[in-house]
Amino acid sequence: MGIFDFFKKNKNIENDNGLNETYYDDGKLRESFHKKDGILNGQYAESDVRGGLKQIGKYKNGKKEGVWLYNGEDGLTDYNLTGARRWVVTYKNGVLHGKFKVYQLFMEVFKYDSNNK
Numbered sequence: 652m653g654i655f656d657f658f659k660k661n662k663n664i665e666n667d668n669g670l671n672e673t674y675y676d677d678g679k680l681r682e683s684f685h686k687k688d689g690i691l692n693g694q695y696a697e698s699d700v701r702g703g704l705k706q707i708g709k710y711k712n713g714k715k716e717g718v719w720l721y722n723g724e725d726g727l728t729d730y731n732l733t734g735a736r737r738w739v740v741t742y743k744n745g746v747l748h749g750k751f752k753v754y755q756l757f758m759e760v761f762k763y764d765s766n767n768k
Contacts, residue, residue: 662678666686667686667689668686668687668688668689669685669686670683670684670685671683671685671686675700677700679700679702680698680702681697682696682697682698683695684696685710690710690712690713691710692710692711692712692713693709694707695710703722704720704722705721705722706719706720706721706722707720708720708742711744715742715745716742716743716744716745717741717742718739718740719738719739719740719742720737720738720739721737721738721740722736736753736754736755737754737755738752738753738754739752739754740752747765748766749765750764750765751764
C-alpha cells in the first residue's frame with residue numbers, strides 16, 4: 652500500500668476544538684463528536700459496522716448529559732427473532748439519573764428509576 656492509499660483510507664478528522672470523525676477501515680463513518688479544548692462537548696453519535704445507529708447522546712465537559720439512546724444488545728445492534736433492544740438512559744454530570752428503560756419491539760421490557768432506590 653502506498654502513502655496515497657493510506658490517506659484515502661484514513662479519513663479520520665481529529666480536532667481539539669470542533670467536529671471529530673472516525674471511520675471504519677471500509678470508509679464508513681464510525682463516530683462523530685465535538686470537542687472543546689480537547690474535551691468531549693456536544694452531540695455524540697456512533698454507528699456500527701453496517702451503518703446502523705449504535706448510540707447517540709450529548710457530552711457536557713467530558714461527561715454524559717441528558718438522554719442517551721443505545722441500540723441493540725450491550726449497545727451493539729442485535730437483530731434477532733424478537734427484534735432489536737433499545738436502551739433509553741438519562742445522565743446528569745456523567746451519572747445515571749432518573750429513569751432507565753429497555754425496549755424490545757417498541758414495548759417496554761425493563762424500567763429502573765435511580766431516584767427511587
